Amino acid sequence: MSIFKTKINQNSESFRRNYFLMKEKVRELEQIMQKSLFQGEEKYLDRNKKSGKLTARERIELLLDQDSPFLELLPLAGLGGDGFAVGGTLTAGIGIISCRLCIITANVGTIKGGSIDYTTLQKNLRISEIALENGLPVINLVESAGANLPDQAKIFNYGGTAFREITRRSKKGLPTISVVFGNSTAGGAYIPGMSDYVIMVKNQAKVFLAGPPLVKMATNEVVDDEALGGADMHSRISGVSDYIANDELDGIRIAREIMENLPSPSKRTENQLPSQAEFLEGSSSFQSGRSAIASPLYNSEEILGVVSADVRIPFDSRELIARISDGSEFSEFKPNYGSTLITGYAAINGYRIGIIANNGVLFSEAANKGTQFIQLCNQNNTPLLFLQNITGFMVGKKYEEEGIIKHGANMINAVSNSTVPAITIITGASYGAGNYAMCGRAFKPRFLFSYPNSKIAVMGPDQLAGVMEIIQRDAAQKAGIDYDEDKGAYIKQKITSEADKQSNAYFATGQLWDDGVIDPRQTRNYLKLCLEVIHNTDFKGTDGYGVFRM
Numbered sequence: 001m002s003i004f005k006t007k008i009n010q011n012s013e014s015f016r017r018n019y020f021l022m023k024e025k026v027r028e029l030e031q032i033m034q035k036s037l038f039q040g041e042e043k044y045l046d047r048n049k050k051s052g053k054l055t056a057r058e059r060i061e062l063l064l065d066q067d068s069p070f071l072e073l074l075p076l077a078g079l080g081g082d083g084f085a086v087g088g089t090l091t092a093g094i095g096i097i098s099c100r101l102c103i104i105t106a107n108v109g110t111i112k113g114g115s116i117d118y119t120t121l122q123k124n125l126r127i128s129e130i131a132l133e134n135g136l137p138v139i140n141l142v143e144s145a146g147a148n149l150p151d152q153a154k155i156f157n158y159g160g161t162a163f164r165e166i167t168r169r170s171k172k173g174l175p176t177i178s179v180v181f182g183n184s185t186a187g188g189a190y191i192p193g194m195s196d197y198v199i200m201v202k203n204q205a206k207v208f209l210a211g212p213p214l215v216k217m218a219t220n221e222v223v224d225d226e227a228l229g230g231a232d233m234h235s236r237i238s239g240v241s242d243y244i245a246n247d248e249l250d251g252i253r254i255a256r257e258i259m260e261n262l263p264s265p266s267k268r269t270e271n272q273l274p275s276q277a278e279f280l281e282g283s284s285s286f287q288s289g290r291s292a293i294a295s296p297l298y299n300s301e302e303i304l305g306v307v308s309a310d311v312r313i314p315f316d317s318r319e320l321i322a323r324i325s326d327g328s329e330f331s332e333f334k335p336n337y338g339s340t341l342i343t344g345y346a347a348i349n350g351y352r353i354g355i356i357a358n359n360g361v362l363f364s365e366a367a368n369k370g371t372q373f374i375q376l377c378n379q380n381n382t383p384l385l386f387l388q389n390i391t392g393f394m395v396g397k398k399y400e401e402e403g404i405i406k407h408g409a410n411m412i413n414a415v416s417n418s419t420v421p422a423i424t425i426i427t428g429a430s431y432g433a434g435n436y437a438m439c440g441r442a443f444k445p446r447f448l449f450s451y452p453n454s455k456i457a458v459m460g461p462d463q464l465a466g467v468m469e470i471i472q473r474d475a476a477q478k479a480g481i482d483y484d485e486d487k488g489a490y491i492k493q494k495i496t497s498e499a500d501k502q503s504n505a506y507f508a509t510g511q512l513w514d515d516g517v518i519d520p521r522q523t524r525n526y527l528k529l530c531l532e533v534i535h536n537t538d539f540k541g542t543d544g545y546g547v548f549r550m
């Protein structure tokens with residue numbers, strides 16, 4: 001492999017300006033991320049503390065192995081929406097428990113009793129998909145008042161899917177362990193009910209299909225919540241609970257013990273993952289001294305100067321690759337052909353990876369090169385990393401005549417049928433069919449993260465508003481009426497600002513179009529963890545494709 005030599009001049013005006021702008025974006029991200037840390041109103045937190053209970057995040061912290069990273073997933077789900085909280089009433093991510101990679105979810109019982117609104121359920125389904133695809137066991141830290149009743153129409157069917165998925169994972173040998181810390185009613189009761197292992201905390205867990213008021217209403221039976229669904233009753237009489245825990249810490253200890261007793265499914269490499277401190281810092285020196293893997297030669301801080309804060313300004317993706325790959329090495333494939341798409345092999349934390357990165361608009365040659373490279377990675381069983389910064393495919397008569405549609409379609413065909421795992425990072429623009437060819441959300445990469453500067457939409461807001469203006473002018477002409485300039489300008493401005501708002505990284509992550517917005521400096525840390533997770537399962541490149549249009 002060749003070491004990439006940077007051409008960046010860190011003293012240049014453009015580098016410094018861009019660094020400053022990206023730093024602002026990272027600060028904004030840090031501020032917005034604070035919203036996801038909200039654990040409930042003071043009165044509920046006080047009540048929780050007084051009854052000796054921990055918060056969802058404290059439970060996760062205690063459950064994880066010492067120094068385990070916690071790759072939080074979808075922390076900003078629902079941002080900008082009208083749900084209960086940013087991130088829903090569920091905190092979720094990947095960490096290491098008893099030396100095994102594992103998905104952890106924790107209901108935030110201090111927000112609306114941990115009841116499940118639409119965002120929370122959608123987040124739960126995505127987390128479940130990640131667990132299944134990557135062969136990960138799941139530990140649920142449960143305290144949930146079940147369905148958010150006013151949302152019931154929106155969530156009823158999806159709720160069924162969430163339960164179905166627990167058993168489908170179980171069938172695949174991926175157990176779910178539930179530790180119940182508090183009230184878990186109806187839908188909340190089925191989470192432990194469907195799980196492979198259930199631990200209930202004494203005097204705290206209350207698990208029932210219907211609480212005492214509803215039972216009284218339905219059957220006139222008068223019963224208290226402990227007798228109806230307490231940990232003791234479920235551990236001794238109903239058998240819904242497999243273990244009774246003396247307190248929260250004991251519950252967490254038992255969950256760790258169960259994990260320890262599972263057959264070791266992990267093919268984890270020896271201790272090469274970043275610690276939580278390194279993971280959060282996003283520093284560039286991840287070399288813990290525990291492995292012989294070379295760090296990038298360039299500091300990850302420089303990524304903020306390299307990646308354009310303004311998606312309309314191009315940057316050389318090789319400069320980003322050099323700041324995330326082992327030893328800044330990159331073996332470029334077809335470097336002199338289709339130069340707006342960079343393809344080649346690198347290693348990240350010792351794992352070989354095929355990288356496909358945009359370096360401008362996609363022309364036919366670039367799309368063909370991408371198609372070939374995806375096939376090669378399937379042939380040699382190498383996971384793919386897509387670094388998206390794409391304004392779309394080239395348009396115009398010349399390009400239509402040479403068949404840009406079919407060349408683009410071939411790349412989309414290749415990515416659709418590829419069976420090696422893929423990770424996508426949106427580093428800038430993600431527009432139009434370029435998003436599809438570069439393994440956007442619909443093409444099911446195992447993980448998809450966005451940078452805070454990124455934009456995702458059918459096309460840029462100015463182009464979108466401009467196209468609408470042309471269509472409206474043509475329509476007025478056909479109808480033989482004058483185009484109203486003032487009204488047109490007003491509509492154009494409105495469309496531009498609306499499209500701009502809806503193409504923002506935060507709008508996208510709020511809609512769960514990605515698995516999180518990340519600090520660009522942490523890219524290598526995220527990739528290290530995601531590659532570790534991906535290599536937890538066996539995978540095999542496809543041995544066949546659909547018809548490629550020639």
Ligand code: COA
Nearest residue numbers: 111112113115144145146147148149150183185186187211
């Ligand atoms: N849907 C929507 N909101 C709910 C809810 C649900 N299922 N369960 C509780 N909440 C809300 C409450 O309205 C209250 O909201 P507020 O902060 O705006 O006042 C908040 O959660 C806390 O509830 P509270 O009853 O004060 O908490 P608690 O700790 O005393 O009791 C429960 C917790 C779970 C025992 C109790 O809230 C309850 O019985 N909820 C209904 C559970 C149910 O029947 N679910 C059926 C789902 S199909």
